[in-house]
Amino acid sequence: MHTQTLQLRSPYLIFLGDESRATYAKTGKGIADWRPELCAGQLRLSDEALDLNLPDMSVRVAADSGIGSLIVGTALVGGSIPDGWLDTLCDAAAAGIDIVAGLHTRLDSIAVLRDAAATGGGKLIDVRIPPTDLPVASGKKRSGKRLLTVGTDCALGKKYTALQLERDMRAAGFSADFRASGQTGIMIAGTGIPIDCVVADFISGAAEMLSPDNNPQHWDIIEGQGSIYHPGYAAVSHGLLIGSQADVFVVCHAGGRTHIEGWEHYPLPSIGEVIERTIAIGSLTNPNIRCAGISVNTLSIAAGEREAYLAQLSVKYGLPCVDPMVNGTSAIIDQLS
Amino acid sequence: MHTQTLQLRSPYLIFLGDESRATYAKTGKGIADWRPELCAGQLRLSDEALDLNLPDMSVRVAADSGIGSLIVGTALVGGSIPDGWLDTLCDAAAAGIDIVAGLHTRLDSIAVLRDAAATGGGKLIDVRIPPTDLPVASGKKRSGKRLLTVGTDCALGKKYTALQLERDMRAAGFSADFRASGQTGIMIAGTGIPIDCVVADFISGAAEMLSPDNNPQHWDIIEGQGSIYHPGYAAVSHGLLIGSQADVFVVCHAGGRTHIEGWEHYPLPSIGEVIERTIAIGSLTNPNIRCAGISVNTLSIAAGEREAYLAQLSVKYGLPCVDPMVNGTSAIIDQLS
Numbered sequence: 001m002h003t004q005t006l007q008l009r010s011p012y013l014i015f016l017g018d019e020s021r022a023t024y025a026k027t028g029k030g031i032a033d034w035r036p037e038l039c040a041g042q043l044r045l046s047d048e049a050l051d052l053n054l055p056d057m058s059v060r061v062a063a064d065s066g067i068g069s070l071i072v073g074t075a076l077v078g079g080s081i082p083d084g085w086l087d088t089l090c091d092a093a094a095a096g097i098d099i100v101a102g103l104h105t106r107l108d109s110i111a112v113l114r115d116a117a118a119t120g121g122g123k124l125i126d127v128r129i130p131p132t133d134l135p136v137a138s139g140k141k142r143s144g145k146r147l148l149t150v151g152t153d154c155a156l157g158k159k160y161t162a163l164q165l166e167r168d169m170r171a172a173g174f175s176a177d178f179r180a181s182g183q184t185g186i187m188i189a190g191t192g193i194p195i196d197c198v199v200a201d202f203i204s205g206a207a208e209m210l211s212p213d214n215n216p217q218h219w220d221i222i223e224g225q226g227s228i229y230h231p232g233y234a235a236v237s238h239g240l241l242i243g244s245q246a247d248v249f250v251v252c253h254a255g256g257r258t259h260i261e262g263w264e265h266y267p268l269p270s271i272g273e274v275i276e277r278t279i280a281i282g283s284l285t286n287p288n289i290r291c292a293g294i295s296v297n298t299l300s301i302a303a304g305e306r307e308a309y310l311a312q313l314s315v316k317y318g319l320p321c322v323d324p325m326v327n328g329t330s331a332i333i334d335q336l337s
Numbered sequence: 338m339h340t341q342t343l344q345l346r347s348p349y350l351i352f353l354g355d356e357s358r359a360t361y362a363k364t365g366k367g368i369a370d371w372r373p374e375l376c377a378g379q380l381r382l383s384d385e386a387l388d389l390n391l392p393d394m395s396v397r398v399a400a401d402s403g404i405g406s407l408i409v410g411t412a413l414v415g416g417s418i419p420d421g422w423l424d425t426l427c428d429a430a431a432a433g434i435d436i437v438a439g440l441h442t443r444l445d446s447i448a449v450l451r452d453a454a455a456t457g458g459g460k461l462i463d464v465r466i467p468p469t470d471l472p473v474a475s476g477k478k479r480s481g482k483r484l485l486t487v488g489t490d491c492a493l494g495k496k497y498t499a500l501q502l503e504r505d506m507r508a509a510g511f512s513a514d515f516r517a518s519g520q521t522g523i524m525i526a527g528t529g530i531p532i533d534c535v536v537a538d539f540i541s542g543a544a545e546m547l548s549p550d551n552n553p554q555h556w557d558i559i560e561g562q563g564s565i566y567h568p569g570y571a572a573v574s575h576g577l578l579i580g581s582q583a584d585v586f587v588v589c590h591a592g593g594r595t596h597i598e599g600w601e602h603y604p605l606p607s608i609g610e611v612i613e614r615t616i617a618i619g620s621l622t623n624p625n626i627r628c629a630g631i632s633v634n635t636l637s638i639a640a641g642e643r644e645a646y647l648a649q650l651s652v653k654y655g656l657p658c659v660d661p662m663v664n665g666t667s668a669i670i671d672q673l674s
Binding site for chain 2: 136137138139140195196197198199200201203204205229231232233234235236238239242263265266277280281284285
């Protein structure tokens with residue numbers, strides 16, 4: 001569509017190294033869960049590595065069967081690439097397969113990998129690197145409809161809420177596309193812009209590129225970032241909000257969380273404060289912006305108390321309130337038109 | 338102070354090329370106006386070039402007299418470096434003088450200039466390139482006091498208001514430092530961070546670096562960027578505001594302007610809206626934030642109507658209201674304690 005968004009080539013081979021801990025293989029698992037139709041296989045360097053229930057596949061088989069991209073599906077503390085991975089990644093690149101990662105170490109900073117890619121014609125795609133030709137936002141109204149997930153904090157389900165909304169909306173007959181604004185989301189969607197890596201002047205312009213003009217009845221379901229009340233990341237949330245021109249938003253929250261994670265001197269804003277501030281700021285570019293529901297990550301709530309907790313929030317704010325991983329999102333989708 | 342801010346080496350030689358139009362030599366004129374004590378000379382490539390009333394100086398004389406930096410004081414449409422400048426810039430770099438510019442073309446992308454700097458030991462400093470080791474904002478309270486200039490729009494006097502405040506506060510016995518957040522401001526101050534060029538995640542962290550801990554009675558006068566109601570740049574304004582932890586702010590406005598410049602489909606926010614939104618957002622990191630006054634660029638107001646216009650705004654908002662270039666800023670400084 002737009003040259004300004006990253007585009008990954010499917011089908012995918014998910015690379016898991018020898019990572020056995022599910023927490024560190026979230027990206028690979030996320031891709032397999034949300035885009036199974038794009039995943040042709042997995043490549044594990046040991047039998048102990050996590051099994052995503054995809055066919056195990058060598059680089060040779062992958063190359064012969066037309067794999068488009070090898071996606072590094074594990075995150076590493078420190079973010080560098082272990083020496084033990086290099087032969088495999090180089091073989092794949094030399095076979096013309098694109099290598100996709102979002103680690104701190106840039107793929108193109110590794111000489112042997114750069115050489116292999118040059119030989120085979122595969123690309124090295126770092127999903128942390130945004131396009132370089134982003135514009136400043138115009139603020140001009142675009143056609144189509146947009147839903148943005150926002151949050152009381154980081155890391156509480158904005159991406160998965162958006163993905164579940166996409167899945168449920170498609171099942172309900174909506175035309176809907178998840179729009180990824182972060183690196184894991186981009187690897188899942190196969191496209192997107194890493195908004196938090198964009199140069200400050202272009203945040204809202206990148207958000208405009210991320211959900212371009214579309215059919216009047218089409219919904220873009222945009223992955224939110226940060227929180228409008230976050231002392232570190234609020235600027236990113238602000239820029240994404242006004243560039244998205246959201247018609248509706250869903251507030252994502254983690255049940256039981258009381259403070260900004262990692263910023264313990266900042267109390268969590270209330271859901272009501274987030275709703276009010278999101279409408280105040282978002283109305284600059286879309287005067288009709290409204291909240292369509294609340295999405296709660298209830299992992300820290302006892303199973304027996306979950307429904308009462310959600311019901312209480314729903315009454316308090318007069319909005320549907322779901323844990324999307326438990327209840328699905330149809331109660332929220334009923335609010336869309 | 339901090340490794341994270343740019344630092345220019347004085348004394349300066351202001352390079353004007355053959356630019357005869359004052360509009361395009363604003364940077365050079367700004368440095369000569371606001372930091373005369375740092376300017377040892379000017380270098381003009383023709384007699385028609387603008388005269389800043391500094392001693393004309395050749396590269397040879399500059400090198401012999403210990404000039405620290407040659408600062409390119411002209412802005413060019415397109416932002417590239419004319420071939421006719423290169424010999425002079427290379428001679429200066431080869432003589433060990435730092436070359437400082439904020440053009441679209443990066444100085445270090447020009448091979449002959451890179452070679453000359455390597456030979457002479459001078460640095461090539463592009464004030465559009467922020468430091469690479471910026472942190473995410475902590476939101477932790479810093480000692481000292483801070484004033485931020487904010488605006489109803491871009492390009493209406495936030496930098497000059499801050500500089501005039503610094504000048505008047507120093508004259509009134511305050512300890513005060515202008516803190517530059519944009520490229521021209523950085524060239525004037527000799528230090529600063531180009532906030533709009535920072536990667537999104539680090540905007541507020543850069544703002545924290547820009548006005549570090551200081552003496553309890555010291556004032557940092559921080560150059561604002563954009564406008565909190567700007568469809569393109571609001572995210573930058575938001576990040577700078579919360580990272581600055583401003584105790585007070587001054588709203589800058591251009592008399593007669595009715596729409597966001599370059600975004601004519603967006604009406605200008607009122608001064609009252611900017612005050613309210615700035616307090617709402619700024620109170621996240623400084624609950625005591627307050628507005629200390631209004632600074633109006635009255636260039637488009639007839640001289641005979643200026644004082645009545647300012648008086649009317651002052652009554653409307655219950656705040657001192659000045660054109661800093663006409664009235665100075667002492668009415669605003671009276672509000673500080």
